[in-house]
Every structure is written in structure tokens, then in C-alpha cells.
Amino acid sequence: MTFVTTVSTWIIPLLILTVLLYGTWKRVPTYETFVEGGKEGVKMAISLLPFLLGMMVSIAIFRASGAMEAFVSMLSPVLAFVGIPSDIVPLALVRPISGTAALGMTTELIQTFGPDSFIGRLASTMQGSTDTTLYVLTVYFGAVGIKKMGDALKVGLIADFIGIIASIIIVTIIFGT
Amino acid sequence: MVNYIWVGMAVIGIFYAMLTGRMEDVNEALFKSADDAVMLSISLISVLVFWLGLMRIAEVSGLLRKLTKLLRPIVTRFFPDIPPDHPAMGYILSNFTANLFGLGNAATPMGLKAMEQMKKLSGTDEASRSMITFLAINTSSVTLIPTTVIAIRMKYGSAEPTEIVGTTILATLVSTIGALLVDRLFYYRRVRRGKG
Numbered sequence: 001m002t003f004v005t006t007v008s009t010w011i012i013p014l015l016i017l018t019v020l021l022y023g024t025w026k027r028v029p030t031y032e033t034f035v036e037g038g039k040e041g042v043k044m045a046i047s048l049l050p051f052l053l054g055m056m057v058s059i060a061i062f063r064a065s066g067a068m069e070a071f072v073s074m075l076s077p078v079l080a081f082v083g084i085p086s087d088i089v090p091l092a093l094v095r096p097i098s099g100t101a102a103l104g105m106t107t108e109l110i111q112t113f114g115p116d117s118f119i120g121r122l123a124s125t126m127q128g129s130t131d132t133t134l135y136v137l138t139v140y141f142g143a144v145g146i147k148k149m150g151d152a153l154k155v156g157l158i159a160d161f162i163g164i165i166a167s168i169i170i171v172t173i174i175f176g177t
Numbered sequence: 178m179v180n181y182i183w184v185g186m187a188v189i190g191i192f193y194a195m196l197t198g199r200m201e202d203v204n205e206a207l208f209k210s211a212d213d214a215v216m217l218s219i220s221l222i223s224v225l226v227f228w229l230g231l232m233r234i235a236e237v238s239g240l241l242r243k244l245t246k247l248l249r250p251i252v253t254r255f256f257p258d259i260p261p262d263h264p265a266m267g268y269i270l271s272n273f274t275a276n277l278f279g280l281g282n283a284a285t286p287m288g289l290k291a292m293e294q295m296k297k298l299s300g301t302d303e304a305s306r307s308m309i310t311f312l313a314i315n316t317s318s319v320t321l322i323p324t325t326v327i328a329i330r331m332k333y334g335s336a337e338p339t340e341i342v343g344t345t346i347l348a349t350l351v352s353t354i355g356a357l358l359v360d361r362l363f364y365y366r367r368v369r370r371g372k373g
Contacts, residue, residue: 037233128323163352
């Protein structure tokens with residue numbers, strides 16, 4: 001653990017150090033270049049706003065109405081039949097839609113079942129091995145104005161499903177039920 | 178498809194709230210989430226300005242090009258339609274590297290720059306082949322050290338908070354390989370239909 005925490009606290013400062021020293025060595029006007037590049041960041045964040053707001057509002061309505069819960073409990077028996085533990089089903093369904101909701105559920109599962117239980121380990125693995133597809137798509141396509149997403153959403157969701165199934169199988173093999 | 182999901186979530190939610198009498202909650206959540214979205218965008222400014230500024234130095238000084246050269250043999254295979262020397266490649270690589278180390282807030286600006294460059298290459302507002310591949314890899318998450326999860330596990334008194342690192346890497350590996358395969362499958366289907 002100490003190694004992991006050390007690596008994650010050192011890596012960013014070391015990266016900054018490398019970039020700054022290398023830039024200076026190559027005689028780049030570092031400060032001016034930094035400011036110039038940073039200006040783009042302001043524009044980008046502002047142009048992202050409508051995309052994020054639209055998506056977040058829709059998700060919020062879906063959640064607050066209780067429809068998300070209903071959707072999850074409707075699908076739970078089906079997925080449980082396939083062999084997916086029923087306690088993990090809500091997390092598996094929410095993970096691609098909402099990052100904050102998924103993190104909340106993971107926390108709740110870990111709190112309820114204990115971090116070292118089967119469900120606790122499974123939730124941890126699932127949370128770490130997939131990303132919020134809808135958010136990633138919204139942000140990346142939104143920022144550069146891609147209107148036709150092609151197969152991106154389908155590919156992303158199928159990848160999520162593969163990740164979830166893989167988590168269940170791998171955690172079962174390594175830690176047992 | 179995203180249009181249907183977007184409208185679907187909102188419409189189903191509103192109808193469901195009618196039936197269950199939770200319209201009040203919906204109203205509250207609606208405006209709170211709009212607020213949250215603005216706050217999130219604003220807080221993204223700090224991260225984006227910082228990393229894009231730093232990345233510009235890396236780009237101008239040639240550091241980014243060095244990194245690209247190092248990892249290029251592997252990544253060019255995933256993105257055959259991007260010229261190996263194109264700046265898009267550098268940003269794609271930096272995005273992957275940042276993701277690998279769990280530096281989510283450093284990965285996003287680089288991912289956005291990568292998308293921007295890929296858009297310059299394709300010149301349309303339609304997702305190109307390489308964009309879809311790039312997103313597939315990103316959504317399947319390529320984290321080596323899931324720091325947030327480890328923090329939660331520590332908080333709830335796990336005997337071994339990091340024991341899930343191994344299973345997470347394995348699951349990520351499977352889902353990333355899966356994503357790449359599915360991506361290829363869809364690509365060849367598009368080609369067969371004559372719109373690759």
C-alpha cells in the first residue's frame with residue numbers, strides 16, 4: 001500500500017518537473033506557452049457546459065422519479081437468473097449511466113457487506129474496471145462538436161457488459177464465493 | 178441512439194413521477210442537477226487550463242513527440258488511419274498514459290485534444306473510425322491503480338484495501354480487449370455496408 005500511495009502522490013509533481021525542465025532546456029518560452037495553451041482550456045470547459053447539463057438533467061429526472069430503481073428491480077431477476085449476484089445488479093446497470101450514482105452504490109455495498117466480502121470485492125473490481133460510458137461520450141464528443149456518434153455508444157455499452165461479466169468471473173476465480 | 182437514451186430517460190422519468198407522485202422530487206433534482214453541471218464545468222476549467230498549458234509546453238519542446246515515438250509501434254496498430262507522425266497520436270498516447278496511472282483529471286484534457294486532432298483529420302461532424310476506437314478503449318477504462326476505490330475500502334476498514342488491484346487490472350484487460358474486438362467487428366460491418 002505504501003508503494004502505491006507513494007507512486008500516486010509523486011507521479012504528478014515528477015511529471016510537471018520533467019515537462020518544465022525539458023521545456024527550459026529546449027529554450028521554450030515556458031510561461032507564455034503555458035498561458036497560451038491554458039486559454040484553450042477555458043474555451044473547452046465552457047463549450048462543454050451544455051452537453052454536461054443536458055445529460056445530467058436527464059439522468060437526474062430518471063433517478064429522482066424512481067424510474068431508475070424500477071428499471072433496475074425489473075431487470076434484476078433476469079440477470080440473477082443468468083448467474084449475476086442480485087446485490088450487484090443495480091451497480092452493473094448504473095455504472096455506464098452515472099459515475100456519481102455508481103460510486104455511491106459501490107460505497108453503499110462496501111459499507112453493507114464489508115470491503116472484504118465477495119460482494120465488496122466484486123463491487124470494488126467493477127467500479128475500477130469500467131468507466132461511465134455516457135459521460136465519456138458526452139464530454140469527448142461534446143467538446144469537439146461530433147453530432148453523429150456512429151457505433152460509439154453501442155461499442156461502449158457492449159464493452160461495459162464484457163467488463164462486468166469479466167469482473168464476476170475473475171473475482172469468483174480469485175477470491176471464491 | 179444517444180438522442181433516444183437522452184429523451185427516454187427524461188420522458189420515462191416524468192411519466193413515472195406522475196404515476197408515483199414524485200413530481201416534487203423531480204423538480205428539485207432537475208434544477209439541482211443543472212446547477213451541479215454548471216459547477217462541474219466551472220471546476221473543469223482549473224484542470225483543463227492547467228493540463229492544457231503544461232501539455233502545450235510538452236508539445237512545443239518536443240517531449241510529446243518523444244513519448245509518441247516510444248509507444249508508437251503498439252498504438253499505430255489500433256489506429257491505422259492516423260498517420261504515425263500526426264499530433265493526434267501524441268495526445269492519444271498521453272491520454273492512455275494518464276489513464277493508466279489513474280490521473281483522471283489529467284487524462285480528460287489530453288483526450289479532448291486527441292479528439293480535436295482526429296476531427297481535423299476527418300473534417301466532418303461524424304465520428305470517425307479512430308474516434309470510436311479511442312472512445313471504446315476509454316470507456317472500458319484502462320486504470321492500473323483504482324485510487325478512489327482503494328480509498329473507500331480503507332475508509333470501511335478493509336484488511337487489504339489493495340487486494341482488488343489485481344482483479345481490477347485483469348477485468349480491465351478483458352474489457353479493453355473485448356472493446357477492441359467489438360469495435361473491429363462493428364467497423365467491418367460498416368465497411369461491408371459501404372460506409373466505412
